[in-house]
Amino acid sequence: MTSYSPSLDWLDTQHQRMCALVEQWAAINSGTHNPAGLEKMTRLLLDAFSSLGGDTELLDAASLESVGSDGQIHQQPLAKVIHIIKRPDAPRRVFxxxxMDTVYPADHPFQSTQHVDANTLRGPGVADAKGGLAVMLLALEALERSSATDTLGWEVLINADEEIGSPGSAHLLADAAKRCHLGLVFEPTLADGTLAGARGGAGRFTLVFKGKPAHVGRQFHDGRSAIDAMASTITALSLLNGSVPGAIVNVGHVEGGGPINVVPDLAICRINVRATNQDAQNAVQQHLQQVLTDARRHDGITVQMHGQWTSPPKPMDHATQTLFQHVAVCGRDLGLSIKCNDTAGVCDGNKLAAAGLPTVDTLGPRGGGIHSTQEFVLLDSLTERAKLSALLMLKLATGQIDWPNK
Ligand SMILES: [Zn+2]
Incomplete structure (x- = not known):
């Protein structure tokens, strides 16, 4: 522990700087669909992360494919992804x-930070995940200050579409996962410091029903109602809740129809699906297909399903468990008790795990109220969590943690 002290003690001197970074970044709206704000955020992040001396580039994200209210597929460009890499040929490589994106759009009322008390900062994205950006940056700076870095390479990816399931950056995450040996993701932990363990999986699907329009008064029986077909399908989908163990099917949005004297020929429903594990995911998938097959039996109705399982379940396998144990030991060295609980929430950790990378994905600051106007971060946890990740990387660099190479 002592040989790591200079780097860890240095982090104590950086507390004010970390607080200032979080406040500065949270004051910029970087909602996923605010390209101007994301560009501004990208410039600030490139500037801040230049202290690390890695090779930096902006990578193109894939465009967002979505189904519009007209039932047609639309493509929308997404912001570029920051990629920084250092010592890519080192024997151990950390992702x-x-x-950088938040759930708050540019016109959302929650736009500024406020000090609730000496240790609590409320504001958009302060925990999720601008605090995490500061923790990641400072943990790496602490590592780079050490002389024992030769054996440890690292790769940083900062995406701008996580809050919508990372549709544009998923392929970049998967590529990076293949080049690295373990993953550290800086989502916030719970206010008491509890990390997320196993995670369930999630999918987003859109069903587009098409029927045949007809005037209600003159030719009602020639029409085929897309809304009627959708309604019985939604009922069937709702029945999956409770009958498929470990699965949640939420029809969150419906639209369709038009003038009420016309049999509606278009209806659209959007569904969020959750599964606690792979078995549940397979079962839901099978039932979804069956519901779809039944829906297509409606005379004169066509049904198309768009979407996918965006985040496969993240189980606590042996390698991941070992990594958590190393994190817990680092915590103990720092006087922290690190626990973890399973969660139904998903994040990029699901995608990294699915690509074969053992990942701890809640190494950001302690906080809460995320995705609401009550979002807060506990400021003392910024240094605390930067030390935790720095210590883990320092132990990897010196070989004190012997992590298996791929
Ligand atoms: Zn997040």
């Missing part, structure tokens, strides 16, 4: 990642 570090977190997102």
């Amino acid at each position: 570090l990642g977190i997102h």
Whole structure:
């Protein structure tokens, strides 16, 4: 522990700087669909992360494919992804990642930070994940200050579409996962410091029903109602809740129809699906297909399903468990008790795990109220969590943690 002290003690001197970074970044709206704000955020992040001396580039994200109210597929460009790499040929390579986007659009009322008390900062994205960006940056700076870095390479990915399931950056996450040996993701932990363990999986699907329009008064029986077909399908989908163990099917949005004297020929429903594990995911998938097959039996109705399982379940396998144990030991060295609980929430950790990378994905600061106007971060946890990740990387660099190479 003592040989790591200079780097860890240095982090104590950086507390004010970390607080200032979080405040500065949270004051910029970087909602996923605010390209101007994301560009501004990208410039600030490139500037801040230049202290690390890695090779930096902006990578293109894939465009977002979505089904519009007209039932047609639309493509929408997504912001570029920051990629920084250092010592790519080192025998051990760590992936570090977190997102710069937030759930708050540019016209959302929650736009500024406020000090609730000496240790609590409320504001948009302060925990999720601008605090995480600061923790990741400072943990790496602490590592780079050490002389024992030769054996440890690292790769940073900062995406701008995590809050919508990372549709544009998923392929970049998967590529990076293949080049690295373990993953550190800086989503916030719970206010008491509890990390997320196993995670369930999630999918987003859109069903487009098409029928045949007809005037209600003159030719009602020639028409085929897309809304009627959708309604019985939604009922069937709702019945999956409770009958498929470990699965949640939420029809969150419906639209369709038009003038009420016309049999509606278009209806659209959007569904969020959750599964606690792979078995549940397979079962839901099978039932979804069956519901779809039944829906297509409606006379004169066509049904198309778009979407996918965006985040496969993230189980606590042996390698991941070992990594958590190393994190817990680092915590103990620092006087922290690190626990973890399973969660139904998903994040990029699901995608990294699915690509074969053992990942701890809640190494950001302690906080809460995320995705609401009550979002807060506990400021003392910024240094605390930067030390935790720095210590883990320092132990990897010196070989004190002997992590298996791929
Ligand atoms: Zn997040």
